Amino acid sequence: MNQTYSDAAANAQSNPRADDDAPKAEREERDPFLxxxxxxxxxxxxxxxxxxxxLASETGLSERHLANLESGxxxxxxxxxxxxxxxxxxPLAEVIGDETTSSAEWLLIRELLQGRDQAALQRARVALSEMFAQAPRDPHRKDRIALIGLRGAGKSTLGRMLAQERKVPFIEITKVIQQMAGCPPAEIHSLYGASAYRRYEQRALEAVIGEHERAVIASPGGLVSEPATFNALLAHCFTVWLQATPEEHMRRVVAQGDLRPMSGNKEAMEDLKRILAGRGELYGRADMTFDTSERTLADAYLQLRDRLAARLAAELSDET
Known part of the structure; x- marks a missing residue:
């Protein structure tokens, strides 16, 4: 884009690669399970x-030990x-093996869903959510627009513009977390760890949903990795995944003067690509996707606004 977004891009760090260090014979002899x-x-x-x-810092394990584990x-x-x-x-089972092999019912469900496309899987997920819902469907879900995606995709800038036109509050979950904790998210991470930060994230989202029937919400990039929090977001908000290429994420951050991602540039870009690949399936659960890459700010906003209005109108028509 020609104009820099105020969202920061992903803070990637250098990452040692055990696969490069391991001898060829050792790579070939690795146990398939490991x-x-x-x-x-x-x-x-x-x-x-x-x-x-x-991960090494928060578990107390050596980085080399984790590198060996990840390379098998x-x-x-x-x-x-x-x-x-x-x-x-x-769950430990998720690390060791596939949870869906634990019972005959799991196997039958997996068999039923295997090979389905994303649209079919999304319909199945919505149907199951409604079947097991503890509360009635939120009548204000489409009045809360939640923007998800990595930092640097345009959530803050486009979110503010969208909120201004819709005449609703613009809310950044990270700022709500900071108000609740009395310190920036980075301090929560360093003092109490990632688990404590995720608890604040869940509480902040619950507070925003409880206080606002109409709003545009910018969510933290990692919120999708916590199932309970992400499911709450999907149930109470119309979600839009703002996409961008890894190169675009990195360019926007550097344009804002944040040079941290450039330390060990090659490794930082690989980390960023890995995060995008790892979260892609989760981000794909959003109600709508919109790519902000290679667009001017004005063009991105106008197209996002129009596509969002069309999608909301179509869903309202389907319901009536």
Whole structure:
């Protein structure tokens, strides 16, 4: 875009790569189970936007040990795996293996959904959500527009413009978190860890939904990695995934004067691409997607506004 967004792009850090260091013979002899488990750990970490260095710091494990685990070389103990699962805020079963193999019913459900396209899976998810919903459908869901995506996609700038035209409040979840905690999100992470930050994130979203029937909401990039929080967002807001290429994310951050992502440029870009790939399926659960890459700010806003209005009108027509 010609005009810089006020959203910051992803804060990627350098990432040692065990795959490059391991001898060729060793790579070929890796146990398939350990290799698959290492890939799952890497995917779970990417979805949460955590570098290997951050995960090592929060688990107390060495970065090299995690590198070996992710490359299928390390044979980690159950206690180490449990520690990793707790830090990634997921069941141990999700790290060790596929939960959908745990029962005959799971297998039948998986078989039913296997091979379906994204639209069919989204319909199935909505139907299941309504079937098991503890509360009636939110009548104000389409009056709350929630923008999701990585920092740098345009959530803050486009969100403010959208809120101004719709004459509704513009709310950034990160600022609500800061008000609740009395300190910036970065301090919450450094003092109390990622799990504490995610709890604040959930509380902040609940507060915003409870206080505002109409609003435009900019959500943190990693909110989608916490199932309960993301499901609440999907249930109470019409969600729009603002997409951009990794190069565009990086360019916007540097244009704003934030040079942190440029430290170890090659590794930073690889981390950013991995996070986008890891979260792509989660972001894809949004009601609508819109690519902000290679557009001027004015063009991006006008097209987003028009497409959003058309989608909301179409959904209202389907309901009546």
């Amino acid at each position: 290799t698959a488990m290492g890939e799952r750990v890497r995917l779970l970490r990417a979805r949460r936007g955590m570098t290997r260095k951050t 070389v390390g044979n980690a103990s159950v206690l180490v795996l449990r520690q990793i699962a707790a830090t990634l805020n997921c």
